[in-house]
Amino acid sequence: MTTQEIAAPGGRWHTLKKRWQSASPLALIFAAAVSLFYLVIFIIPFGTAIWLSFQNWDFITQPRFVGLRNYMTMFKSNHFWQALKTTLMFSAVEIAVGVGIALLLALLLSRMQGRWERLFMSLYYLPYVIPVVVSVYLWRWLYRSTGGAFNTMLTGLGLPPQPFLASSSQALWAITVMVIWIYLGSAAVILLTGIKDVPESLYDAAKIDGAGFWQTFFRITLPLIRPVLVYQLVVSVIGTVQMFEPFFLMPGPGFSTRTLSVYTYQLGFVTLNLGFGAAVSLFIFVLLLFATVFQLQRFQINWEY
Amino acid sequence: MSQQRISRRSFLKFSAGLGTTAVLAACAPVQPAAPAAPAAEEPTAAPAVADAPTEVPTAAPRDYGAGETELVVWYQDWDGANRMMGSITPQFTEQNPEAKIVLQAIGYDDLFAKLLPSIAAGTEGDVLNMYTDWVVGTDVTQLFLDVTDAVGGAAKLSETMWPAAFTSIDVPEGKVYYFPWLAGIRGGALTVNKDHMAEQSIDYLNLKSFEEVIDAGVKVTQKNADGKITRAGFSPRSSQYQLLWSLIWQLGGNMFDKQSGKWMHSTPEGEQAAQILHDIYWKHETCDFELFTNEFEAVSQGLVSMWGDGAWTAGVQTDVASIPADNIVTPFLADAKEKVIYPQHMAGFGLSRRLAGDPKKIDLAVKYAEAVVGPDSMVQAFDFYSGVCMTKTVYEDPRINDVKYGLLSKRVAEGMWPFAQYTQDHVANHAPASTELDRAMRKEISIPEALANMDAYLQEQEDSARERIGI
Numbered sequence: 001m002t003t004q005e006i007a008a009p010g011g012r013w014h015t016l017k018k019r020w021q022s023a024s025p026l027a028l029i030f031a032a033a034v035s036l037f038y039l040v041i042f043i044i045p046f047g048t049a050i051w052l053s054f055q056n057w058d059f060i061t062q063p064r065f066v067g068l069r070n071y072m073t074m075f076k077s078n079h080f081w082q083a084l085k086t087t088l089m090f091s092a093v094e095i096a097v098g099v100g101i102a103l104l105l106a107l108l109l110s111r112m113q114g115r116w117e118r119l120f121m122s123l124y125y126l127p128y129v130i131p132v133v134v135s136v137y138l139w140r141w142l143y144r145s146t147g148g149a150f151n152t153m154l155t156g157l158g159l160p161p162q163p164f165l166a167s168s169s170q171a172l173w174a175i176t177v178m179v180i181w182i183y184l185g186s187a188a189v190i191l192l193t194g195i196k197d198v199p200e201s202l203y204d205a206a207k208i209d210g211a212g213f214w215q216t217f218f219r220i221t222l223p224l225i226r227p228v229l230v231y232q233l234v235v236s237v238i239g240t241v242q243m244f245e246p247f248f249l250m251p252g253p254g255f256s257t258r259t260l261s262v263y264t265y266q267l268g269f270v271t272l273n274l275g276f277g278a279a280v281s282l283f284i285f286v287l288l289l290f291a292t293v294f295q296l297q298r299f300q301i302n303w304e305y
Numbered sequence: 306m307s308q309q310r311i312s313r314r315s316f317l318k319f320s321a322g323l324g325t326t327a328v329l330a331a332c333a334p335v336q337p338a339a340p341a342a343p344a345a346e347e348p349t350a351a352p353a354v355a356d357a358p359t360e361v362p363t364a365a366p367r368d369y370g371a372g373e374t375e376l377v378v379w380y381q382d383w384d385g386a387n388r389m390m391g392s393i394t395p396q397f398t399e400q401n402p403e404a405k406i407v408l409q410a411i412g413y414d415d416l417f418a419k420l421l422p423s424i425a426a427g428t429e430g431d432v433l434n435m436y437t438d439w440v441v442g443t444d445v446t447q448l449f450l451d452v453t454d455a456v457g458g459a460a461k462l463s464e465t466m467w468p469a470a471f472t473s474i475d476v477p478e479g480k481v482y483y484f485p486w487l488a489g490i491r492g493g494a495l496t497v498n499k500d501h502m503a504e505q506s507i508d509y510l511n512l513k514s515f516e517e518v519i520d521a522g523v524k525v526t527q528k529n530a531d532g533k534i535t536r537a538g539f540s541p542r543s544s545q546y547q548l549l550w551s552l553i554w555q556l557g558g559n560m561f562d563k564q565s566g567k568w569m570h571s572t573p574e575g576e577q578a579a580q581i582l583h584d585i586y587w588k589h590e591t592c593d594f595e596l597f598t599n600e601f602e603a604v605s606q607g608l609v610s611m612w613g614d615g616a617w618t619a620g621v622q623t624d625v626a627s628i629p630a631d632n633i634v635t636p637f638l639a640d641a642k643e644k645v646i647y648p649q650h651m652a653g654f655g656l657s658r659r660l661a662g663d664p665k666k667i668d669l670a671v672k673y674a675e676a677v678v679g680p681d682s683m684v685q686a687f688d689f690y691s692g693v694c695m696t697k698t699v700y701e702d703p704r705i706n707d708v709k710y711g712l713l714s715k716r717v718a719e720g721m722w723p724f725a726q727y728t729q730d731h732v733a734n735h736a737p738a739s740t741e742l743d744r745a746m747r748k749e750i751s752i753p754e755a756l757a758n759m760d761a762y763l764q765e766q767e768d769s770a771r772e773r774i775g776i
Contacts, residue, residue: 059421060443061773163595271734272442
């Protein structure tokens with residue numbers, strides 16, 4: 001399409017009409033199917049959520065328009081700020097520690113060959129394949145205050161037993177450790193793919209120039225896997241902010257592990273205040289949108305090699 | 306069309322964008338939606354919790370009878386209910402050959418999540434199992450069919466059931482919208498480990514007051530050399546919120562005024578009641594917050610001697626975990642001004658409003674619901690279920706003596722129901738208020754602060770629900 005075509009009166013419409021007439025019917029059917037799918041699974045629910053956030057509704061009674069009250073209540077609510085703080089703390093620590101360890105793991109695996117690499121990769125990937133519910137129940141047993149595996153080990157080493165999930169100050173971090181364990185293999189696989197994509201010739205050249213392991217890592221590997229790393233960070237931010245099952249199935253005392261996603265679920269489906277729940281879910285949407293756009297714009301660098 | 310190579314950057318950008326879009330799409334609440342995963346147990350003593358720790362996949366529907374009038378029955382999928390429904394339904398279809406009953410067992414959390422959205426969409430079953438606290442946040446008259454006339458009036462139903470059974474939800478006076486079924490009565494009953502009681506020769510059946518319960522708890526509590534509790538003599542962890550309400554009433558106070566819709570835990574009686582509970586942890590030291598995460602699991606491990614998780618736990622702990630357990634009605638305070646007990650929620654059956662235009666189906670559905678909550682069905686339930694029902698005639702039936710938990714259930718039901726009282730509030734989710742109380746018990750915040758937080762939260766929910774319902 002040229003600039004003249006767009007600028008000319010009726011040019012755009014003419015072009016579109018021409019394209020429509022020359023388009024393959026099969027292509028149009030495929031495009032329509034995808035558009036319909038997108039409309040049904042995203043546009044309509046999203047629009048409904050926006051509408052709902054201005055209502056007081058419980059599924060059964062007539063929705064009542066309440067203007068911006070749900071948003072105002074949300075920003076005034078201690079419960080909301082507490083859930084946001086918990087979510088951000090969890091997200092920051094999980095991503096920093098999880099991606100950090102995954103990167104180290106990917107580096108180690110990249111130095112292995114053949115079946116050893118496959119064996120270790122499979123082992124680390126295994127928790128990701130196990131259903132989260134199963135992992136949660138396993139870790140709940142490990143974390144038991146009395147008779148749990150971790151406390152048995154601690155006591156065996158002469159260390160004092162810990163309350164873990166029974167403690168307001170430890171529960172969130174106990175869950176964070178479990179989540180890191182679950183997603184470590186997945187993150188490592190993605191980063192390993194990036195590391196393996198770095199041309200061997202660059203490492204050879206660095207070796208000739210006398211670069212050590214860390215120099216090679218910081219000067220060659222890290223810059224060149226940056227697009228993959230950014231991708232991993234983006235999906236990690238989205239995944240951690242929206243994470244639900246571990247917090248729902250393995251809650252700590254009080255509000256210590258209530259994240260925004262659990263809070264939203266409780267508002268909508270337990271409290272029967274769907275409008276308020278929708279307002280909080282839209283806040284999560286905006287939060288993730290900004291986080292994603294910021295990360296993509298700030299950290300994305302394109303390398304041609 | 307020009308041929309362009311996709312760069313790695315473009316591909317990653319596209320993947321990130323696509324992934325972002327897909328995941329963000331999940332932000333919007335799609336209705337009806339099921340929860341991602343079930344919560345079968347809860348350490349923070351939230352009131353809305355499964356009365357049976359079963360988590361079985363939703364079973365395929367089972368059909369009984371070949372009549373032309375079909376009734377689809379939704380009920381909570383747990384072993385006891387499956388046995389009861391599987392036993393009473395063939396009898397019912399035999400006596401009513403015009404009926405065809407389709408039993409649809411649905412897990413507690415799934416049933417909870419889908420009940421209201423399904424009713425809103427008109428896709429619910431005809432006979433619906435529910436818990437009273439699931440529906441208090443909305444207008445019950447728009448949820449279930451008014452069956453007052455079909456059962457011959459509320460007065461007639463009250464002849465066979467304890468009146469408290471009909472006061473759990475705020476409904477128009479004299480109207481019947483559900484058939485009361487079973488109640489776990491968290492906090493209304495205490496369950497004891499009989500072996501632990503025997504160790505200290507405690508006659509738990511004759512504990513005269515709540516204070517005596519605490520004393521008994523002190524006696525059976527075990528500590529190690531460092532003074533750390535290794536066995537909790539009396540744990541209010543799962544029932545403290547329900548106990549708080551009973552204690553406030555017994556002290557002569559009130560925490561909710563139905564007429565004005567005002568919540569008021571922040572009263573001298575509220576503080577006194579919370580202090581009694583607080584002292585159990587910090588003065589009498591019959592329980593702490595480190596011995597276990599989940600009380601139900603801890604009971605199974607023999608770590609708790611007395612608890613209030615619900616009368617149903619006696620049967621489950623005895624049969625599944627080999628913990629010899631028994632129930633007592635939670636005794637009143639020694640100087641109680643009012644003899645009142647708050648028994649949390651109850652399970653019941655409502656009829657779909659879709660049946661309104663079909664008198665034949667209504668008649669059959671009412672008969673079926675009456676059969677389910679009647680003696681033939683309920684008596685056998687007490688062979689494995691140690692909770693209580695609200696049907697007096699069940700306990701008058703001589704067969705109650707022959708089933709495993711029959712007399713245990715009878716003792717608690719007859720001792721508790723005459724004193725049972727409900728708030729008739731409209732708060733669907735008490736968990737945040739319960740959590741505030743728990744924080745005070747843990748000394749994270751003060752008692753007055755917790756009570757004020759509870760009132761603020763509950764008031765907001767009450768006002769919001771009243772606005773929806775139009776009260």
